[in-house]
Amino acid sequence: MIDVAYAESRFRAPELAHQYGAGVHLLDDPLAWTLLARVCSPETSQPDVGRLVSMLYQILARAVLAAEFPRSRVDVPTRMISSHPEAIYRGTALSKSTKAVTVGIARAGTMPSQVVYDLMNEVLDPALVRQDHLFMSRQTDAQGAVTGATWHDAKIGRDVEDRYVLFPDPMGATGSSMVSAVSYYKTALEGRPARCIAMHLIVTPEYIQRVHEAHPDLGIYALRLDRGLSPARVLRTEPGTHHAEERGLNEHHYIVPGAGGVGEILNNAWL
Ligand SMILES: O=P(O)(O)OC[C@H]1O[C@H](OP(=O)(O)OP(=O)(O)O)[C@H](O)[C@@H]1O
Numbered sequence: 001m002i003d004v005a006y007a008e009s010r011f012r013a014p015e016l017a018h019q020y021g022a023g024v025h026l027l028d029d030p031l032a033w034t035l036l037a038r039v040c041s042p043e044t045s046q047p048d049v050g051r052l053v054s055m056l057y058q059i060l061a062r063a064v065l066a067a068e069f070p071r072s073r074v075d076v077p078t079r080m081i082s083s084h085p086e087a088i089y090r091g092t093a094l095s096k097s098t099k100a101v102t103v104g105i106a107r108a109g110t111m112p113s114q115v116v117y118d119l120m121n122e123v124l125d126p127a128l129v130r131q132d133h134l135f136m137s138r139q140t141d142a143q144g145a146v147t148g149a150t151w152h153d154a155k156i157g158r159d160v161e162d163r164y165v166l167f168p169d170p171m172g173a174t175g176s177s178m179v180s181a182v183s184y185y186k187t188a189l190e191g192r193p194a195r196c197i198a199m200h201l202i203v204t205p206e207y208i209q210r211v212h213e214a215h216p217d218l219g220i221y222a223l224r225l226d227r228g229l230s231p232a233r234v235l236r237t238e239p240g241t242h243h244a245e246e247r248g249l250n251e252h253h254y255i256v257p258g259a260g261g262v263g264e265i266l267n268n269a270w271l
C-alpha cells in the first residue's frame with residue numbers, strides 16, 4: 001500500500017520574486033549566497049575556490065533535477081524486507097529512464113559540468129546520461145569589449161532527441177556563449193531536445209535579455225543576479241521591473257559586483 005505522503009511531489013526550488021518571466025529561476029538560498037560570496041572574494045583562490053564552486057554546482061544541480069526532471073512511482077525494498085513484507089519504499093522518485101546530456105563549456109572550465117554529470121549518473125540510468133564538451137573563448141574588439149564567443153573545437157554525441165540538455169557555465173555575462181551553445185543543440189544535431197536548461201552561479205540583466213530574445217524557451221537557473229551598476233532607484237525595485245535600465249556589466253563586459261575572471265581563478269591561468 002502506498003503512503004499518500006509520497007504519492008507525488010510539489011517540489012519547486014525556493015526563488016526570488018522577479019519580472020523576467022516564468023523561465024527564469026533566481027534561487028532564494030542564503031547558504032548558497034554565503035558560499036558564493038566567498039568564491040567572489042579577492043581573498044579566495046585555489047584550492048578553496050575549486051571546492052566551493054563544486055559545492056555550489058551540487059546545490060544548483062539538486063534544484064534543477066528535483067524541479068525539472070520527470071518523476072515516476074517506484075517500489076524499492078529496504079533491508080528490513082526479510083522480516084517485514086511492508087518494508088518497501090513505494091513512492092515518488094526521479095524517473096530513471098530520463099535521457100540527459102550535460103554540456104561542459106571549456107571557457108571558464110568544465111568542472112561544473114562534471115559535477116552535474118556525476119549527480120545524473122547517481123539518479124538516472126547511466127546508459128542514458130552523456131557529457132559533451134565545447135571549447136570556446138571570448139572574442140573582443142580593440143577596446144577589450146566582448147563582441148562574441150568563438151568556438152575552437154567540440155566533442156559532441158550524435159543525438160539530442162528527447163534529452164534534457166543542461167548547460168552548466170559559471171557566469172552569464174553578455175549571453176554570447178549561451179546563445180551560440182543552445183542554437184547549436186537546437187539545430188545542428190539529430191532530433192529535438194526535450195528541454196534546454198542553463199545553470200549559472202551569476203547572471204546579469206543583460207544576459208537574461210539577450211538569451212531570452214534568442215531562446216525564449218530556455219530555462220535559466222542562477223544562484224545570483226548581479227545588477228550592481230544600475231541606478232539606485234532601479235535597485236530599490238523588484239528585479240526585472242525596469243529591465244531596460246538594469247546594468248550588471250561594465251564597459252569590458254565584466255560583471256559587477258561579479259567575481260572577476262572566473263576561468264582565470266578556477267584554472268589559475270591568467271590571460
Ligand atoms: O555571457 P558571456 O559574455 O558569453 O560570458 C560568459 C562566459 O564567461 C565566463 O567564462 P570566463 O570569463 O571565465 O572565460 P573567458 O576568460 O574566456 O572570458 C563564463 O563561464 C562563460 O563561459
Ligand SMILES: O=c1cc[nH]c(=O)[nH]1
Nearest residue numbers: 173254255260261262
Ligand atoms: O565578469 C565576468 C564576465 C565574464 N566572465 C567572467 O568570468 N567574469
